[in-house]
Amino acid sequence: MTQTELIHQTLHTLAYLGVREVCVAAGARNAPLVSALLACSGVKIWNFFEERSAAFFALGRIMADRKPVAVVTTSGTAAAELLAATIEAHYQNLPLVLVTADRPKRYRGSGAPQAIEQAALFGVYATIVGDWDVTDESHEGHCSDGPMHLNVCLDEPLETNVAGVDFSAAQSLPASEEGPPSPLRCDLVLAAGMHPKDAAEAAALLARLGAPIVAEATSNLHAFTELKPLLIPGGERALQSSRPAHVLRIGAVPSWRWWRDLESHPKVKVTNITRTGFSGLARTENVETLGWESIRSAEFSRVDPPCGILRFEPEYGKFPESEPAWISKIANAIPAGSRVFIGNSLPIRELNLAIQTARPGVEFFANRGANGIDGLVSTFLGASAIHEGECWLLLGDLSALYDLAAPWAISQMDHPRLRIVVINNGGGKIFSRVASMRALPDAARSVIENRHALGFEPWAQMWGLEYLQTNDANDLEDLLPVPMVIEIRPEPLQTEAFWKDWQRPVIRPR
Numbered sequence: 063m064t065q066t067e068l069i070h071q072t073l074h075t076l077a078y079l080g081v082r083e084v085c086v087a088a089g090a091r092n093a094p095l096v097s098a099l100l101a102c103s104g105v106k107i108w109n110f111f112e113e114r115s116a117a118f119f120a121l122g123r124i125m126a127d128r129k130p131v132a133v134v135t136t137s138g139t140a141a142a143e144l145l146a147a148t149i150e151a152h153y154q155n156l157p158l159v160l161v162t163a164d165r166p167k168r169y170r171g172s173g174a175p176q177a178i179e180q181a182a183l184f185g186v187y188a189t190i191v192g193d194w195d196v197t198d199e200s201h202e203g204h205c206s207d208g209p210m211h212l213n214v215c216l217d218e219p220l221e222t223n224v225a226g227v228d229f230s231a232a233q234s235l236p237a238s239e240e241g242p243p244s245p246l247r248c249d250l251v252l253a254a255g256m257h258p259k260d261a262a263e264a265a266a267l268l269a270r271l272g273a274p275i276v277a278e279a280t281s282n283l284h285a286f287t288e289l290k291p292l293l294i295p296g297g298e299r300a301l302q303s304s305r306p307a308h309v310l311r312i313g314a315v316p317s318w319r320w321w322r323d324l325e326s327h328p329k330v331k332v333t334n335i336t337r338t339g340f341s342g343l344a345r346t347e348n349v350e351t352l353g354w355e356s357i358r359s360a361e362f363s364r365v366d367p368p369c370g371i372l373r374f375e376p377e378y379g380k381f382p383e384s385e386p387a388w389i390s391k392i393a394n395a396i397p398a399g400s401r402v403f404i405g406n407s408l409p410i411r412e413l414n415l416a417i418q419t420a421r422p423g424v425e426f427f428a429n430r431g432a433n434g435i436d437g438l439v440s441t442f443l444g445a446s447a448i449h450e451g452e453c454w455l456l457l458g459d460l461s462a463l464y465d466l467a468a469p470w471a472i473s474q475m476d477h478p479r480l481r482i483v484v485i486n487n488g489g490g491k492i493f494s495r496v497a498s499m500r501a502l503p504d505a506a507r508s509v510i511e512n513r514h515a516l517g518f519e520p521w522a523q524m525w526g527l528e529y530l531q532t533n534d535a536n537d538l539e540d541l542l543p544v545p546m547v548i549e550i551r552p553e554p555l556q557t558e559a560f561w562k563d564w565q566r567p568v569i570r571p572r
């Protein structure tokens with residue numbers, strides 16, 4: 063096989079897998095693939111100077127449009143930079159296609175420049191579609207769920223004059239079949255991490271079921287007015303008041319502490335309906351995990367007696383400058399038709415509490431596969447790239463510092479209404495909410511929280527983004543139609559006071 067044939071085989075495989083967008087980070091070894099891709103039709107190319115952003119951006123594209131997206135790297139540690147996004151894609155079961163150019167197989171184990179062991183680099187996190195070299199007789203790519211890895215070994219001379227292929231001419235893969243109906247019972251629903259289209263399917267079922275629902279913002283269930291009477295405000299606090307016998311969890315693994323504590327309550331039955339295949343619990347007793355198709359085929363009924371869950375509304379007015387109140391004010395300022403990406407750590411928890419204050423018609427996304435604080439700006443940009451409404455990112459300061467290179471992609475997006483909101487509380491303040499850490503001496507807490515006094519204006523300036531720092535929520539209305547960084551600095555004493563007030567013990571009425 064010639065190098066040209068090997069490259070064509072790679073392009074056809076991508077087209078067959080359903081890839082219509084590719085994020086490239088170029089080097090010398092992958093130049094043949096990159097130049098061939100640029101000569102292709104029916105495929106959109108995004109370009110990056112570093113691979114980590116490229117992979118997280120691809121992840122965001124997949125989350126938004128639910129179609130496979132590829133990322134193409136050169137050899138060596140460039141390929142290794144894809145690992146974190148691949149792990150996130152694995153736990154979200156998203157078809158991230160990794161194409162890594164490699165040196166020829168005879169270099170393996172030699173220590174020659176840029177010859178690392180790429181073939182099984184992603185371990186359990188990606189299915190190997192192929193490890194191809196011109197000396198191989200035949201190349202058969204296999205499709206799977208979740209991330210897929212295609213390692214392509216290219217020898218010198220590198221062929222950079224390969225004709226492109228037409229991606230749109232490729233056949234798409236067949237859809238999966240539905241299972242037989244099965245009976246399901248529950249007295250409490252937990253919902254998290256659903257694409258808005260999945261949320262619409264789930265909403266129809268949940269409205270018929272009539273059981274109380276504790277839903278995270280990313281469940282996207284708050285958009286459905288028919289669910290209003292069933293959606294219980296108060297998050298963790300509400301959950302603590304409940305005594306369910308059978309929990310139905312739909313979508314991603316919930317971020318509530320209460321969910322983690324279900325590990326030690328084996329009598330509480332848990333049924334998961336998820337696209338990921340992961341139960342999200344280490345215990346297996348009384349836990350079942352079903353595929354998404356059961357949302358259509360299962361016959362649901364409510365268990366009696368009811369689980370007794372109580373409703374709680376946070377009193378933001380008492381602590382208006384606290385961080386949770388700020389998240390609520392931001393949620394309320396985001397216009398209908400917007401797409402919101404929520405950072406991990408405190409923002410996602412605070413938004414779950416404040417979701418009732420969000421306007422209808424807003425979509426929510428987050429990286430809750432492995433809960434990393436890395437790649438969040440890049441994932442947000444990928445998820446926003448072709449959304450027509452406003453796109454908002456709410457994230458912590460350390461999370462923003464983690465992804466300073468991400469705005470590289472903005473100049474390729476025809477998108478003036480990006481709002482990157484950094485909640486700058488001067489470090490990883492989630493750790494000040496963990497009881498065991500609060501007991502540590504201040505010097506240790508300072509290291510664990512990575513306390514700092516950095517601001518984000520120079521970052522915005524570097525990338526030519528508008529910058530706004532405000533302590534007036536009215537400034538968040540009718541923002542200019544330009545990409546902007548918005549920095550919010552909540553008042554720490556009010557934040558502390560808010561949580562103290564919110565975490566007082568739940569007293570059940572007799």
Ligand SMILES: Cc1ncc(C[n+]2csc(CCOP(=O)(O)OP(=O)(O)O)c2C)c(N)n1
Binds near residue numbers: 436458459460493
């Ligand atoms: C890649 C990665 N590294 C470390 C962590 C552990 N971690 C969880 S939250 C957090 C602090 C986040 O700080 P920030 O983004 O400022 O948010 P805040 O806690 O203030 O809400 C860290 C380091 C992680 N989740 N992901």
